[in-house]
Amino acid sequence: MDSTDLPLVAALGASDYRATDARLTVASLIAERAGHFTAADLVAAARVQHRGLGRATIFRALDMFAELGVIERLDLPSGDHAYVACERVHHHHVVCSNCGRTADVDDAGLNAVTTEVARRTGFRIDTHRLELFGLCPDCATDAAARTSLEEAR
Amino acid sequence: MDSTDLPLVAALGASDYRATDARLTVASLIAERAGHFTAADLVAAARVQHRGLGRATIFRALDMFAELGVIERLDLPSGDHAYVACERVHHHHVVCSNCGRTADVDDAGLNAVTTEVARRTGFRIDTHRLELFGLCPDCATDAAARTSLEEAR
DNA sequence: GCCCGGTTGAGACTCAGTCTCGACAAGCGC
DNA sequence: GCGCTTGTCGAGACTGAGTCTCAACCGGGC
Numbered sequence: 001m002d003s004t005d006l007p008l009v010a011a012l013g014a015s016d017y018r019a020t021d022a023r024l025t026v027a028s029l030i031a032e033r034a035g036h037f038t039a040a041d042l043v044a045a046a047r048v049q050h051r052g053l054g055r056a057t058i059f060r061a062l063d064m065f066a067e068l069g070v071i072e073r074l075d076l077p078s079g080d081h082a083y084v085a086c087e088r089v090h091h092h093h094v095v096c097s098n099c100g101r102t103a104d105v106d107d108a109g110l111n112a113v114t115t116e117v118a119r120r121t122g123f124r125i126d127t128h129r130l131e132l133f134g135l136c137p138d139c140a141t142d143a144a145a146r147t148s149l150e151e152a153r
Numbered sequence: 154m155d156s157t158d159l160p161l162v163a164a165l166g167a168s169d170y171r172a173t174d175a176r177l178t179v180a181s182l183i184a185e186r187a188g189h190f191t192a193a194d195l196v197a198a199a200r201v202q203h204r205g206l207g208r209a210t211i212f213r214a215l216d217m218f219a220e221l222g223v224i225e226r227l228d229l230p231s232g233d234h235a236y237v238a239c240e241r242v243h244h245h246h247v248v249c250s251n252c253g254r255t256a257d258v259d260d261a262g263l264n265a266v267t268t269e270v271a272r273r274t275g276f277r278i279d280t281h282r283l284e285l286f287g288l289c290p291d292c293a294t295d296a297a298a299r300t301s302l303e304e305a306r
Numbered sequence: 307g308c309c310c311g312g313t314t315g316a317g318a319c320t321c322a323g324t325c326t327c328g329a330c331a332a333g334c335g336c
Numbered sequence: 337g338c339g340c341t342t343g344t345c346g347a348g349a350c351t352g353a354g355t356c357t358c359a360a361c362c363g364g365g366c
Contacts, residue, residue: 017312018312018313018363020312020313020314020362021314022313022314022315023313038353039353039354040352040353043353052314052315053314053315054314054315054316054317055315055316055317055353055354056314056315056316056317056354056355056356056357057313057314057315059353059354059355060313060314073232075228075282077280077282079226079234081232081353081354092270094270094274094276094278096276097279103274103276105270105273105274108266108269108270108273109262109265109266109269110263110266112262113261113262113263113266113283114285116261116262117245117247117258117261117285118287120258120261121247121256121258121289121290122289122290122293123247123249123256123285123287123288123289123290123293124287124288124293125247125285125286125287126250126286126287126288127230127285127286127287128283128284128285128286129228129230129282129283129284129286130266130281130282130283131281131282132267132270132276132278132280132281133278133279133280133281133282134271134276134277134278134279134280135276135277135279136275136276137275137276140275140276140277170343170344171332171343171344173331173343173344173345174345175344175345175346176344191322192322192323193321193322196322205345205346206345206346207345207346207347207348208322208323208346208347208348209323209324209325209326209345209346209347209348210344210345210346212322212323212324213344213345234322234323
């Protein structure tokens, strides 16, 4: 894949930040990952593939991409922090707890929920965060196949 | 307040865990807090009020109460971890980003949202986490008063 | 060539959370 | 009462994610 095709690189180009080698490297590392990833993943991958990339640089790049809205921070049920590459519009994530793959979903009726919550509690809701965890179609199929196999025994 | 009235203490009594002094102290520290609190808050409070309470003990007690379902872990928009005392049934939290007060809300139509998301993405949704942030009625009133005051100038 | 501001990698630092260890206390059989 | 087991304790070492600092580097403008 030509790295200039990456949405992260496009966002970088459209911003006031310079498109340096280090940032392009981080962008391509992120693009290599299908689902969510942790900062530690990137640091490890950078060490293996592109020696010259400091820890601080990766954290700085992640902060910057998060600020540009092209990656988003995620809190896994385990309490760990992770990131996902994503669109810049407001949306939510569904995370496969088996393979880590993620999917974006838009509002999907959540606006009505926040309105209802505001009405019930009297709170003025400014922001919200919805994260959904489960099995992606592939892993769900696998799991179902494995279950029926065990039942057949 | 008689500490035996605390729902945390009741849950502790109903469990297999021993109701030791250290745990009762942690329970009363948690009960003193109206909204969410961090582990560091408790450690600091314990140091000020009840010298003899180790860091590890507080973390262990928090884990235990979380396991009993009487406190719940929360991820603030800042990325910090916090805890809230809460009911044992499944529910969600609304957090005041000004004073930290929290309110519990039940499903409020979210079930429909998860069903819709599952339908659209093909994921099998197992768990989810919804956190809402905004201003509680008091802080919202204050904020509104301050805004109108500034407009009058 | 020189300056300036943005960016870099290295490494020190911080701090939340975990782990380990020896001490202690409650419960229980004898 | 005694000894054993088990659960719990506090202290402090440890770990690892994330931040901060600093000197070096780089490209652009003059």
